[in-house]
Amino acid sequence: MPGLRCGGGLPWLGIAAVVVLTGIVLTGMRRSNVTNIIIVTVTLAALGAFVVAGLPTLLDSGGAHMTPFFAAPNDGAVGDARGFLYATALMFVAYTGYGRIATLGEEVKDPSRTIPRAIVMTLIVSATLYMAVGIVAVGTVGAEALSAAAERDAAPLEVVARRFAIPGLPGVVAVGAITAMLGVLLNLILGLSRVLLAMGRRGDMPAATARLDAAGRTPYVAVVVIGVLIAGLAATGSVKTTWSFSAFTVLIYYAITNLAALRLTRAERLFSAAFSWAGLIGCLFLAFWVEWRIWLTGVALIAGGLVWHVLRRRAAGPGDGGSGV
Numbered sequence: 001m002p003g004l005r006c007g008g009g010l011p012w013l014g015i016a017a018v019v020v021l022t023g024i025v026l027t028g029m030r031r032s033n034v035t036n037i038i039i040v041t042v043t044l045a046a047l048g049a050f051v052v053a054g055l056p057t058l059l060d061s062g063g064a065h066m067t068p069f070f071a072a073p074n075d076g077a078v079g080d081a082r083g084f085l086y087a088t089a090l091m092f093v094a095y096t097g098y099g100r101i102a103t104l105g106e107e108v109k110d111p112s113r114t115i116p117r118a119i120v121m122t123l124i125v126s127a128t129l130y131m132a133v134g135i136v137a138v139g140t141v142g143a144e145a146l147s148a149a150a151e152r153d154a155a156p157l158e159v160v161a162r163r164f165a166i167p168g169l170p171g172v173v174a175v176g177a178i179t180a181m182l183g184v185l186l187n188l189i190l191g192l193s194r195v196l197l198a199m200g201r202r203g204d205m206p207a208a209t210a211r212l213d214a215a216g217r218t219p220y221v222a223v224v225v226i227g228v229l230i231a232g233l234a235a236t237g238s239v240k241t242t243w244s245f246s247a248f249t250v251l252i253y254y255a256i257t258n259l260a261a262l263r264l265t266r267a268e269r270l271f272s273a274a275f276s277w278a279g280l281i282g283c284l285f286l287a288f289w290v291e292w293r294i295w296l297t298g299v300a301l302i303a304g305g306l307v308w309h310v311l312r313r314r315a316a317g318p319g320d321g322g323s324g325v
Contacts, residue, residue: 098123261279
């Protein structure tokens with residue numbers, strides 16, 4: 001990923017994907033859910049095929065590529081730690097799908113019961129799948145070969161799959177890589193548009209972002225705004241820039257979420273405040289391991305947002321609580 005760029009017309013393919021998925025989200029939750037189910041099914045099938053196909057090679061190697069599990073300390077230990085934390089920050093984006101569930105509270109039945117269960121189940125399934133894929137990928141080709149593939153290719157698992165000598169498997173894995181990215185994109189549009197809707201209602205963003213369609217179900221202005229912003233990132237043609245900026249913003253977003261959770265009363269909590277403290281500290285810590293240009297830009301945008309918030313509250317006057325409702 002560090003040097004990966006989309007060449008030629010590939011940025012336009014990314015923009016086209018944003019346009020199509022934004023259009024689907026605008027049609028409502030039913031079609032969005034169907035699309036999400038199809039995307040997730042294809043992705044899971046591809047990753048499952050990769051794990052099953054790689055198990056014989058992993059077993060034949062006797063786990064030789066898994067030792068030593070931790071590299072011995074050397075002169076580059078600090079650099080290795082920095083790279084590990086940077087990768088962890090980038091990886092966080094892949095786990096944020098569960099958080100999108102919480103932003104759909106207005107659109108699910110019995111949210112106080114359904115959402116916590118869905119989040120926990122998603123975390124368990126995702127973590128198990130990631131561990132299985134990681135063990136097979138590293139165990140069959142080794143960490144160095146996998147790292148080299150990640151430097152050169154957008155779909156390093158496809159490179160690993162070529163060593164399994166199973167016809168068609170690399171293509172299946174490549175399709176899975178595409179649908180995995182589409183799944184992240186779809187959930188970003190869904191979740192962030194609902195966040196923008198809430199901010200519009202509170203007056204933290206222009207009131208137009210809180211507008212709903214004729215059926216009163218889809219925040220169409222918020223969806224379009226988020227779609228345009230994501231398309232702008234895709235237009236840069238840089239996977240590194242897009243993913244790094246997404247990692248920083250998502251980590252700050254969840255840091256704020258944990259900070260907000262700390263304001264809940266004991267009666268309102270489902271879990272101990274220790275989880276919120278851990279989430280707040282962990283997210284803030286990881287956020288600043290991306291490139292300094294990325295987090296500096298993010299901090300500038302946050303500062304601009306805070307200035308807007310203060311000016312809006314002063315303009316509203318003491319009689320307006322700033323709810324924006």
